[in-house]
Amino acid sequence: MATITAALTVNSDITDYGLQINNTMTMSKSGATTGLNRTSGLQRVYLTDRKHVDLLVGGSGTVADMTLTASAKVYIKYIESDTSKYVTIGLGNANNDVNLTQKANDSNGNFFELGRLYGDEWMIIPWSGTSATGDITVHPSVATSADKAIVEYIVFFED
Amino acid sequence: MATTTAAITLTSADLLTDALSLSATNTLYKAGTTVGLDQTTGMTKAYLTATQNIDIFPTLIEGSMAFAGKSSWVYVCNKSEDETEYATITISGNIIGKLYAGDYLWMPWSQSEDADSDNLHGDIELAPSVATGMWFEWCMINEGTEYPDAV
Numbered sequence: 001m002a003t004i005t006a007a008l009t010v011n012s013d014i015t016d017y018g019l020q021i022n023n024t025m026t027m028s029k030s031g032a033t034t035g036l037n038r039t040s041g042l043q044r045v046y047l048t049d050r051k052h053v054d055l056l057v058g059g060s061g062t063v064a065d066m067t068l069t070a071s072a073k074v075y076i077k078y079i080e081s082d083t084s085k086y087v088t089i090g091l092g093n094a095n096n097d098v099n100l101t102q103k104a105n106d107s108n109g110n111f112f113e114l115g116r117l118y119g120d121e122w123m124i125i126p127w128s129g130t131s132a133t134g135d136i137t138v139h140p141s142v143a144t145s146a147d148k149a150i151v152e153y154i155v156f157f158e159d
Numbered sequence: 160m161a162t163t164t165a166a167i168t169l170t171s172a173d174l175l176t177d178a179l180s181l182s183a184t185n186t187l188y189k190a191g192t193t194v195g196l197d198q199t200t201g202m203t204k205a206y207l208t209a210t211q212n213i214d215i216f217p218t219l220i221e222g223s224m225a226f227a228g229k230s231s232w233v234y235v236c237n238k239s240e241d242e243t244e245y246a247t248i249t250i251s252g253n254i255i256g257k258l259y260a261g262d263y264l265w266m267p268w269s270q271s272e273d274a275d276s277d278n279l280h281g282d283i284e285l286a287p288s289v290a291t292g293m294w295f296e297w298c299m300i301n302e303g304t305e306y307p308d309a310v
Contacts, residue, residue, distance in 0.1 A: 002174035008265055010234070012163035012187075014199050014300060019163070021202075021234055021298070025262050031243045039174060042181065071259060075169060077183055084191045089267070091253055112251045113281070115267030118230065120185045123266040124167060126248065126256025133253045154169070154181070 002035045004156055006073070006124060029158040030071040038065055040155040044079075045138075047087075047149040052139035054094045055153060058129020065159045072127045072157035074136060079150035080119035087149060089114045089123070090137040127155070161195045163187040163300055165232070165265065189302045190230040190269070202298045204238075212249065212286040215297050228269060231301035233283060236263035238294035246295065249284045268299070 003026060010021035027036045040062035045055065055076070058068050066072055078087045090113045112133075117123060128134055140149035166184040187196045200216065207213070215235065237246050237258040245257045248264065258264060268283065287293045 002171055004169070004171040004174055004179075007168045007170075008234075008263060009166045010163065010265075010300075012161060012199075012300065014161040014163055014195075014197060015201075019199060019202070019298075019300070023236060023263050027262075028242060028259060030245070030257065030259060033242050035174075037174070039179075069254075069257075071257065073256075073262075075167070075181075083188055083193055086191070088269075091250070091255065112253060113269070114250060114255070116190070116228075116230070116269045117267055118188065118191065121187075121267065122165075122167065122183045122185065125264045125266050126258055126262060128254045128256045130254060156174075 002037050004036055008124075027073050027156050028071065036071060036073070036156045036158050038157050038159050040153070042152060042154045045151045045153070047138070047140050047143040047151065048145045050140055050143050052090070052094045052137060054135045055138040055151065056127075056129075056136040056155065058127075058134050063129065063155050063157055066129055066155070066157040067159060068130055068134075069128045070158050072129060072155060073124060074127045074153060074155050075122065075124045076117065076136075076151065076153045077122035078117040078119060079152055083119040085149070086116040086118045086141045087151060088116050088139040088141070090139065092133045092135060092137065094135065094137040161197045163196055167265070187232055187300060188230065190228055196230060196232070196300050196302050198301050198304050200299045202296060205295045205297070206292060207287045207295060208292050209290050210287055212284045214282045215285050216283060216299060229301065229303045231268040231299055232265065233268045233297070233299050234263060234265050235285065235297040236295065237261065238296060244293055245288045246293070247286045247288070249286070251281050
């Protein structure tokens with residue numbers, strides 16, 4: 001059994017009283033105290049155009065052995081020093097359109113926008129990886145062969 | 160200008176042959192700028208006694224704060240200590256994933272408004288797995304909050 005921890009610290013002077021979050025989670029299998037036992041490893045993806053593409057597909061590629069709808073955690077970071085650039089993170093089926101404007105959607109099986117990671121930002125979320133609406137997609141605001149958008153991710157999951 | 164920093168350290172000594180350690184830190188800025196986020200909902204602590212799916216930021220107007228390309232960061236934590244209890248987190252009616260006891264998420268939220276009138280919008284929703292009572296915490300740090308008019 002592996003022990004994987006994620007320690008989050010948020011510090012802010014956004015109010016006169018400050019705001020702090022200090023929390024460490026130990027990643028466990030669904031409904032158990034047994035630790036997650038699989039990982040995609042740290043992956044780095046280079047995007048060379050502004051297509052909206054799948055970054056992760058549940059049960060496929062680097063997470064081929066994952067149990068869908070079980071416990072999984074995804075960490076994603078946009079490697080970019082320019083804070084005016086961003087990648088849009090979505091869930092659902094990417095259709096590889098260029099310069100696509102993403103819109104919220106329901107259970108039609110299409111994609112919907114989760115949020116944007118601006119330069120140097122990162123996120124960590126649970127992930128069900130369900131089919132049709134569960135792919136994690138990425139859509140860079142700027143990406144060319146000379147100016148690649150670089151995204152790193154790692155998935156922890158149970159088999 | 161407020162300064163908000165977020166840091167994470169992912170570690171495991173025994174998942175792989177060699178120890179895993181990954182750390183990242185960033186400052187939270189307004190969208191596309193280097194100006195710090197300046198608004199927050201504050202930290203909510205909630206005790207939920209039904210499995211009904213709920214909006215966790217109900218006072219905010221759809222089509223304004225979250226949907227205008229602005230930057231918002233969301234923290235949600237399942238404070239249950241029972242490993243069998245979880246919360247299903249959805250957005251726009253679609254499942255992101257499940258937060259088991261002690262789990263949290265930290266994610267951006269800047270969803271575009273839906274173009275189709277019959278579709279759901281970008282509400283972040285939470286559904287406890289049991290109705291026997293579960294504790295949660297959630298918070299948003301953001302820009303551009305608009306509140307609904309009183310009725």
